[in-house]
Amino acid sequence: MRSIWKGSIGFGLVNIPVKLFSGVQGSHLDLDMLDERDHEKIRFQRVNEKTHKEVPFDKIVKGYFLKDRYVILDKHDFEEASPEKTKMIELENFVDMKEINPVYYETSYYTEPEKQGRKAYALLLKALEKSGKAGIARFVLRNTENLCVIHPMQGVIVVTKIRFEQEIRNLSEIEKVEDITITKKEMDVGLALIKQYTSKFDLSAFKDDYSDELLKIIKAKAKGKRATVKKMKPQKASGDDLYEQLMQSLGAKKGA
Structure with a gap:
């Protein structure tokens, strides 16, 4: 390194x-943006929003919008800060x-x-x-x-x-659930579910499956084939009752 x-x-x-x-x-895989018509790379330009003309790099300055106008900063300002x-x-x-x-x-x-x-x-x-x-x-x-x-x-x-x-945003703008009442039996089953799924943390057990599956598709397409990808099917509870959903979750884990 x-x-x-x-x-x-x-x-x-x-x-x-x-x-x-x-x-x-x-x-993650490094993917390029291409023109669909000829697969040439897309090049981004620095364009003046008003004139729509490209701006040379040496003519670009940085500014901070304060009240009703931009305050332009130069190299000296950045050095001072x-x-x-x-x-x-x-x-x-x-x-x-x-x-x-x-x-x-x-x-x-x-x-x-x-x-x-x-x-x-x-x-x-x-x-x-x-x-x-x-x-x-x-x-x-x-x-x-x-x-x-x-x-x-x-x-x-x-x-x-x-x-x-x-740098951390204030949580005051997030709607909280302090007014929601949880019954004792719901809490007991919720804690039991957590206990049942509790294990020693092992990072090697977690893989970036998305990138692996995407690479399989890329390699297959390169050979003119279509990769077969296993789709995860989320389990659905049979009802809307929270307690019943928790009980079904416990049963599903035991039967796994």
Whole structure:
């Protein structure tokens, strides 16, 4: 793998030189948009909305619509707002991972210590493993300040970007179900259904079936054939009563 960032993790007064590698990769197929008539690629143009003419790249500026007009920003404005460029992932405090709501998580990066920082890296890794804690830190990647969680995984320190609080939309606009009454027997069966489906989390049991099936279709069409794809048939409850639907769900699982 090719590293995407080089810098240090700041652990108190200890600097741990590390390389950062992308910890994720896409599982979706890379499809191109084509003209149906001759299968040539579609090229997108930057067009003036008013004149409908293409705009040269060097004539494009960025602006923010404020009240009734656009405020144009130049290179200097972006430089002024950008965080100070630093190659330090500065640990600010430590928390329990379970305290972080999953809605905050973005993407993960693997770290690898530079030769001169291997012992300090090992110390931080083992301290995180033993304490069960994760570090909260900030770092600059591609001129943008990022908030992240530093946590251990299978002998490697992982840096997982998380969203800032202001990036999470307020739930006040979502209609809630606080006025709905659930009976005791409905709750008992609901809990029993959860218990029946509960198992140890195993990520390998979940596959990107859509991409696999789509690739089968592509390969078959390339040979002039039509792939046979198994369609999932959702089970339907026989009635509208919630309690009866829950009971049928329990029975269906037992009979599987």
